[in-house]
Amino acid sequence: MASAAAAGAPPGPAAPPSAKSRKSVTGTRRAVAALFLLPALVLLGALVVYPIGYSLVRSFVADSGHGFAGTDNYKTLFVDDSIRTAFKNNVIWVVFAPTVSTALGLVFAVLTERVRWGTAFKLVVFMPMAISMLAAGIIFRLVYDQDPHKGVANAVWVGVHDTFAPSSAFPNAHPGRESPLVAQQGGFITRATVRTGQAVTLPLVGVAPDQMPDGAKRAVAAGPEPGKITGTTWQDFTRGKGVGRLGVPDPSELGYAGMRIEAVKDGRVVASTTAAGDGTFTLPASADGARLRLPASNFRQPYNGVSWLGPTLVTPAIIGAYVWMWAGFAMVLIAAGLAGVPRELLEAARVDGATEWQVFRKVTVPLLAPVLAVVTVTLMINVLKVFDLVYIIAPGSSQADANVLALELYRRGFAEDQPGVASAIAVLLLVLVIPVMAFNIRRLRREREVRR
Amino acid sequence: MRSRSSSTIRTHRTVTTVATLLAGALALSACSGGGDKSDTGKKGGGTTPTGSTVSLPELNGTTLEIAAVWTGQEQGNFKQVLAEFEKRTGAKVTFVPAQDPIINFLGSKIAGGQPPDVAMLPQPGAIKQAVRQKWAKPLGPDALKELQKNYSQGWQDIGKVDGKQYGVYYKAANKSLIWYNAKVFANAGAKEPKTWKDLLTTAQAVYDSGVTPFSVPGADGWPLTDWFENVYLSQAGPAKYDQLTQHKIKWTDPSVRQALQTLAQIWGKKDYLAGGQSGALQTEFPASVTQTFTGGDQPKAAMVYEGDFVQVNIGETKAKVGTDAKVFPFPAVGASAPVVSGGDAAVILKDSKAAQALVTFLASPDAATIQAGLGGYLSPNRNVPISAYPNEVQQKIAKALIASGDDFRFDMSDQAPQAFGGTPGKGEWKDLQDFLRNPSDVAGTQAKLEKDAAAAYGSGS
Secondary structure: OOHHHHHHHHHHHHHHHHHHHOOOOHHHHHHHHHHHHHHHHHHHHHHHHHHHHHHHHHHEEOOOOEEOOHHHHHHHHOOHHHHHHHHHHHHHHHHHHHHHHHHHHHHHHHHHHHOHHHHHHHHHHHHHHHHOOOHHHHHHHHHHOOOOOHHHHHHHHHHHHHHHOOOOOOOOEEEEOOOOOOEEEEEEEEEEOOOOEEEEEEEEOOHHHHHHHOOEEOOOOOOHHHHOOOEEEEEEEEEEEEOOOOOOOOOOOOOOOEEEEEEEHHHHHHHEOOOOOOOEOOOEEEHHOOOOEEEEHOOOOOOOOOOOOOOHHHHHHHHHHHHHHHHHHHHHHHHHHHOOHHHHHHHHHHHHHOHHHHHHHHHHHHHHHHHHHHHHHHHHHHHHOOHHHHHHHOOHHHHHHHOHHHHHHHHHHHOOOOHHHHHHHHHHHHHHHHHHHHHHHHHHHHHHHHHH | OHHHHHHHHHHHHHHHHHHHHHHHHHHHHHHHHHHHHHHHHHHOOOOOOOOOOOOOOOOOEEEEEEEEOOOOHHHHHHHHHHHHHHHHHHOOOEEEEEEOOHHHHHHHHHHHOOOOOOOEOHHHHHHHHHHHHOOOOOOOHHHHHHHHHHHHHHHHHHHOOOOEEEEEEEEEEEEEEEEEEEHHHHHHHHHHHHHHHHHHHHHHHHHOOOOOOOEOOOOHHHHHHHHHHHHHHHHHHHHHHHHHHOOOOOOOHHHHHHHHHHHHHHOOHHEEEOOHHHHHHHOHHHHHHHHHOOOOOOOOEEEEEEOHHHHHHHOOOOEEEEEEEEEEEEEEOOOOOOEEEEEEEEEEEOOHHHHHHHHHHHHHHHHHHHHHHHHOOOOOOOOOOOHHHOOOOHHHHHHHHHHHOOEEEEOHHOOOOOHHHHHOHHHHHHHHHHHHHOOOOHHHHHHHHHHHHHHHHHHHH
């Protein structure tokens, strides 16, 4: 639609000369003018006006292609949940994507002016513009991948998180059949209390062999010791055989090296220890009559990162990808505007004792206001039509949550065979673009008047 | 319904390169076609080399177009079948790569006045739609005879509209299979389950060994619908399955509740799903397969459910089908094990002697035997010898499909209106994804399914 306006503009300037020539002898000049305009008009008519007109007509026809549907298709726009979601997301897009891109572009433009390697930096920031939307989409699909081994966003996030809260060695351990342990607060606790002189068994299953701590050795059944509580905690699972002998350490079964064991009496921890490499542990006599607990800290799941492409974060994530692409565009335009700002004004402000922030805030930005408006409005028009990034980045399960009008249009028209509703969405998009376009045209006109 | 979304993207590329590829592919297929001949000759051990069981007219100089959504290897294999047809009749057949949904693709082709002679339609609904729009032409007597000779009644019937035969199911899919990592099963001491209860025991054994039991591709909606269909078909029975397919009973029916509750016994356990529910929801189908068969004896998951075409994705890993990757039929939830199937039917769009001959050929065991030998293909044609399939796993799958006779049921979501059963992020796909996200909400899921179904079936598309 932007191209329509751009293509529509040239006949404008052409008009004044023809107006003058109208006063000439006959109408022949006019005919010649019309002849020259004809190819452009035919092309515009066939490629712009006709499709718009037909979309408008089609939006009043039922999906089957036969019969007048009245305003049914338009009613659907306001009733249908997925179109409403799309509309809501479009609003979010239009509010945030252009403003964030422009703001970042402004910051980059102002800062690069003062850096020695400014041009190189600009080149790098502008580079994403050279990539197609499709490729950018695929790149960001990977960036946002849930698996920290694939997605760089989660790799960083998980890396930071794990520095402060490392995961434990036994994330999936759980009691097997007929276990003496029951689950409690994310950990496990014995059903019965323990007595001194008793050898306790605390078998669990479910730790993958490659996740076993390096110090794990063959599990050994602890012998009873008078005045103390002894026991073994180990992986009660023999590869290829299932549990082997239930509740007894088999030859190839490994001890849970480093498993923390607490003795709990009346909700208080009275003694604690960690298991040795062969899974054995010893608790003092003070633990007599307590229940043994393997606290939750043993079983903390590895942190899985943020699900960037889950239903809540998917739209902000895609807007992030968009900003990555278009901040460079904004920067280049703003930098061009900045080059036209008279240096004297900045110098004068500095001489008058303004801080750099004040110079930026009170002088640079107001002088750049027209450029900023152009950039923001251009991006708004661009954002209203956003399709490719959403279509590619959002996984199937959250595509509905990331939906925008252009994507919904495509889905209705080409996947669901509802061309009527799709045309109505197209008309809605056109209506939404019109105010922005009108603003742009008015501003252009005003500028031209100022120049004259 | 297979990796839909990816094929749409891929076809664009295919269109541009197809011209250049075509020449090469034809030359290639000519060579390998020769190799095939000697192969079947050995196995057949008697009759004519190519086992010419069908008589075809001379069609020198005629040209034909056949449209299908197949890409890559699958397309290449099918072209070998077309080459055989060209050799026998002298006609020239061009493969037209189509986009999903093919019915919309054909719509624009027909509107443009250039329909292909024959198209491969994936769903009974699409055939019905093609007939209603008067695009499809009924089969002639030769094709009909060939079809009746080779196909069971059930497979004939789903190609019929209003009692007239339009479609020949050239390709079938067996969507009642669970693939598993053999090494993990051996380590865990787990056995192939026969019933749902056994499946849960097996899953627990695998989980106890330290491997997550299931890989569920929740980012794609269609595998979720297939899961549901298998449970429902086996639990509620074929009669209810047919009623639900036609929306004669509501999704709020107690039988649906029971099926969802059964599914929740697996989907509801975070520890049973690779990556938990949220991880599953971001796993796409190809990744769900590869993550089950990579990582030695510590893969991300031990089992993955889907149809026979999983083999194609296993082929992308180092695992070997039959030794590292094995398969068992979907266990019986109710009285008997389900067989949910899919397939592609050849439908004539431009009636001619040549088009009829091509469909006759596709209905013959000759055509199917060629493609069966190339792998990744399953034929509903009961006269295709089981030995034509290249490996034991393929033979097992084919046998299960043929043995089900007329008790198989066609994929339910493929038969539903597109808006309900076939659109990413909408209808049944979306509702089951939401159910996977929150498996305790059975009643809410049922209500949403019913609401979406009512809207989609109501508009009668």
